[in-house]
Amino acid sequence: MNGRGGLWRDALLRLAANRVACASxxxxxxxxxxxxxxxxxxxxxxxxxxxxxxxxxxxTAEGHWxxxxxxxRDLLVRTLHGLRVSMGIAMLATLVSLAIxxxxxxxxxxxxxxxDALMMRVVDVLYALPQVFFVIILTVVFGRSPATxxxxxxxxxxxxxxxxxxxxALALREREFVEAAIVGGxxxxxxxxxxxxxxxxxxxxxxxTLTVPQVILVESFxxxxxxGIQEPLASLGNLIADGAVEMxxxxxxxxxxxxxxxxxxxxxxxxxxGLRDALDPRDH
Amino acid sequence: MLAYVARRLLGAIPTLAVIVxxxxxxxxxxxxxxxxxxxxxxPEIRANLEAAYDLDQPVAIQFGRYLAGLLHGDFGxxxxxxxxxxxxxxxxxxxxxxxxxxxxxxxxxxxxxPAGIWAALRQHRLADRMVMSLAVAGISVPVFVxxxxxxxxxxxxxxxxxxxGWTAGRPGDLVLPVVTLALPVIAYLARLTRGSLLEVLRAxxxxxxxxxGLAPRRxxxxxxxxxxxxxxxxxxxxxxxxxxxxxxxxxxxxxxxxMGRHLVQGALNRDYTLVMGMVIVYAALMIALNLAxxxxxxxxxxxxxxxxxx
Numbered sequence: 001m002n003g004r005g006g007l008w009r010d011a012l013l014r015l016a017a018n019r020v021a022c023a024s025x026x027x028x029x030x031x032x033x034x035x036x037x038x039x040x041x042x043x044x045x046x047x048x049x050x051x052x053x054x055x056x057x058x059x060t061a062e063g064h065w066x067x068x069x070x071x072x073r074d075l076l077v078r079t080l081h082g083l084r085v086s087m088g089i090a091m092l093a094t095l096v097s098l099a100i101x102x103x104x105x106x107x108x109x110x111x112x113x114x115x116d117a118l119m120m121r122v123v124d125v126l127y128a129l130p131q132v133f134f135v136i137i138l139t140v141v142f143g144r145s146p147a148t149x150x151x152x153x154x155x156x157x158x159x160x161x162x163x164x165x166x167x168x169a170l171a172l173r174e175r176e177f178v179e180a181a182i183v184g185g186x187x188x189x190x191x192x193x194x195x196x197x198x199x200x201x202x203x204x205x206x207x208x209t210l211t212v213p214q215v216i217l218v219e220s221f222x223x224x225x226x227x228g229i230q231e232p233l234a235s236l237g238n239l240i241a242d243g244a245v246e247m248x249x250x251x252x253x254x255x256x257x258x259x260x261x262x263x264x265x266x267x268x269x270x271x272x273x274g275l276r277d278a279l280d281p282r283d284h
Numbered sequence: 285m286l287a288y289v290a291r292r293l294l295g296a297i298p299t300l301a302v303i304v305x306x307x308x309x310x311x312x313x314x315x316x317x318x319x320x321x322x323x324x325x326x327p328e329i330r331a332n333l334e335a336a337y338d339l340d341q342p343v344a345i346q347f348g349r350y351l352a353g354l355l356h357g358d359f360g361x362x363x364x365x366x367x368x369x370x371x372x373x374x375x376x377x378x379x380x381x382x383x384x385x386x387x388x389x390x391x392x393x394x395x396x397x398p399a400g401i402w403a404a405l406r407q408h409r410l411a412d413r414m415v416m417s418l419a420v421a422g423i424s425v426p427v428f429v430x431x432x433x434x435x436x437x438x439x440x441x442x443x444x445x446x447x448x449g450w451t452a453g454r455p456g457d458l459v460l461p462v463v464t465l466a467l468p469v470i471a472y473l474a475r476l477t478r479g480s481l482l483e484v485l486r487a488x489x490x491x492x493x494x495x496x497g498l499a500p501r502r503x504x505x506x507x508x509x510x511x512x513x514x515x516x517x518x519x520x521x522x523x524x525x526x527x528x529x530x531x532x533x534x535x536x537x538x539x540x541x542x543m544g545r546h547l548v549q550g551a552l553n554r555d556y557t558l559v560m561g562m563v564i565v566y567a568a569l570m571i572a573l574n575l576a577x578x579x580x581x582x583x584x585x586x587x588x589x590x591x592x593x594x
Contacts, residue, residue: 125299128299128302129299130567130570132529133566133567134310134563136563137560140550140554220426225548227548240429247435247436247440248440248447254432258432261429269424
């Protein structure tokens with residue numbers, strides 16, 4: 001336990017020294033808080049129509065900081081709602097893929113042999129499928145609800161995680177403290193949950209951080225095409241799609257949600273890279 | 285080498301089988317039938333329709349007939365575009381998608397690899413930083429943001445290119461779609477080429493070539509580049525996948541009558557046979573092109589080429 005405390009403290013110090021990663025973390029925190037609290041503080045609801053101000057540009061009408069869309073709905077409120085939906089789905093889907101991927105990989109890597117080969121064969125087959133296209137089939141079959149999106153994206157998201165965790169677990173299994181636990185009479189379940197999984201945390205955190213933006217991109221991609229989140233519910237993807245339709249006369253409708261999406265994706269990627277550098281001391 | 289080719293070819297078959305089976309099973313799991321519309325159909329008409337589409341048969345027989353059809357290139361009728369078969373829709377869309385896809389890959393190779401080489405040769409200098417920052421942007425900004433943005437700038441603000449549309453023989457229509465599809469691939473290729481070339485240039489055998497007094501240009505072109513471009517070849521498989529996925533957005537936003545737009549339309553209409561057929565064709569394309577990239581890699585890498593059994 002002592003060694004681990006030291007590792008985490010070192011990692012934290014390394015992360016704190018990385019200015020880009022810290023700035024990304026700060027921006028993400030701000031955006032998450034804004035997405036949760038913002039809509040409560042602003043004067044308009046996301047589906048509220050302001051008949052007096054339709055398609056007004058940013059900073060021109062009282063109360064509409066980022067302007068309104070064609071129907072007079074406040075763009076700031078809708079973007080914050082979209083951010084909330086996109087981030088919410090992304091984080092939940094990442095959690096789903098974390099849970100499946102970590103347990104799958106840890107069990108396969110720990111049991112080895114035939115079970116491992118069989119479990120990884122399943123991962124290989126699913127990996128070879130064109131994932132986005134199967135997510136599309138799933139949304140066609142089960143309807144375009146946030147829940148379908150969540151399950152469909154989560155159903156494929158765990159594959160890489162399972163591979164990473166299995167590789168780590170195979171290596172960890174050979175370590176002395178695991179042997180000591182076996183000698184001490186600990187069962188498989190206890191060794192996997194108490195010894196293998198805690199030691200996998202580093203790579204898992206890094207990969208999870210990098211999974212969130214990927215899920216945001218897939219969800220927005222589908223919502224952009226009209227197959228994902230549906231109106232009147234906002235998501236960054238369907239806001240961008242709306243903006244793309246109106247861009248000739250109302251370019252802010254495209255630029256506001258698009259920059260929001262790009263900012264989030266950039267920040268998560270920078271944070272993930274920073275975490276990787278911080279948690280993997282071999283590079284230093 | 286031959287054994288390797290045979291093994292890879294055989295390996296692609298189960299993957300395709302899984303794709304076909306899974307898409308068939310998933311679409312049959314769907315709640316409600318394809319003819320559940322807002323206005324209920326008369327029972328006789330409904331029964332006739334279901335008989336016409338084989339839907340009154342047991343699922344196993346439906347699957348058998350679908351498979352038999354696939355082997356003859358028959359993807360069945362479209363549920364929503366009643367005048368067309370899925371095969372006709374694929375045949376009309378495939379050339380469009382392949383044209384823009386191939387053009388995008390060629391453009392990406394023509395720009396991405398030289399940009400990566402240039403950046404590697406000027407490591408840490410201004411050119412390198414510029415290329416790499418652009419590459420990060422190209423990778424992080426998704427196609428569905430780039431596409432409307434380029435249409436806004438070049439189509440609406442500058443009026444250089446048409447915003448959308450497809451008229452045979454008007455190459456201007458293709459510029460924005462192809463550039464949009466190529467941008468992320470250019471970015472990846474530039475980054476990959478740069479990293480790989482820098483690594484190769486540090487290798488002992490390059491130092492040996494320098495020590496023998498070979499001209500820098502000859503070292504780069506004859507010794508370093510062939511080795512450095514190997515990982516780039518293996519990236520072409522994923523690049524094809526990225527371009528094909530991106531074509532859904534690009535065809536939708538620029539109004540091109542390709543497979544991607546048919547797929548999106550099919551998904552919006554819940555046209556199961558159309559979606560299934562398109563997904564199978566897309567998957568087969570990805571597997572085939574990925575395989576081609578892997579085989580090219582194996583052939584280019586002497587370590588694999590000369591291996592008898594692998």
